Amino acid sequence: MFDPFLQELENGIRSRGGEPIAVPEGLAHQQSTKTGSHINSWLWQVPGFRRWRVTRLDAGDSLQVLNSVAYPSPDHDHPLLGIDLLWFGARQKLVAVLDFQPLSQEPAYFDRHYNGLKALHDQFPDLSGEETMRSFDPNQYFSPWLLFCRGGAEQAETSLPKAFTPFLAAYWSLHDQAKASSSALEPDSVLKLQQAYDVYSAERDPAHGLFTSHFGKDWSDRFLHDFLFPASQPA
């Protein structure tokens, strides 16, 4: 379902000099003996970034996922790239979240980094519904201009493909601007905030139950703490 987006993401990463690097042992691929679903993950070394991870889950008609997070190098304080796309085929249900995930909720931070995303938020009202968050706090590591849609086939097949390319382009453009200007936050603070994102996300991520049901608790715990959010520690 999301493979064209996965390809586009990968093409962008490669065109910026990104190289695949090793995923911790046993976490790059897993197949469920129960459901036959499989999950693949990639790590990229990309100039200007500390870490860039990508995951694809294929559980057939029940669920397709594309998930990615990019952590800029600590010498730049711009937001993380956050992508979470879910398609529940049997129910024809889309959950799409695309955001520049902020390190701070200060107005000055938003003024510096959000012109690109604000424009997309206005341009794609179909993906910019005021959806309620059930597990996350919208005021922590999410921006007021995130593209967040709980929709159906129409949004999945029409709105999302139209928005995905400009969303990535806006993030690359933000990244280029950030590299060309000086960071307002010190590298130490940027790193601490990115690590706090991992701790927070590992606690709240609604995916853990889903992973456990497909791939068992031991593998899912390791995947969560060693791959998805490495600065988090097992409870």
Ligand code: BLA
């Ligand atoms: C919601 N994300 C969800 C849900 C699942 C996943 C199962 C609940 C679906 C629903 O609300 O109906 C799935 N999340 C995953 C998977 C992975 C994952 C499979 O991390 C890992 C491979 N989530 C992110 C990122 C963002 C994000 C980077 O991982 C930011 C763009 C957002 N996901 C996000 C939000 C929700 C969500 C905002 C709704 C959660 C809520 O209602 O609080």
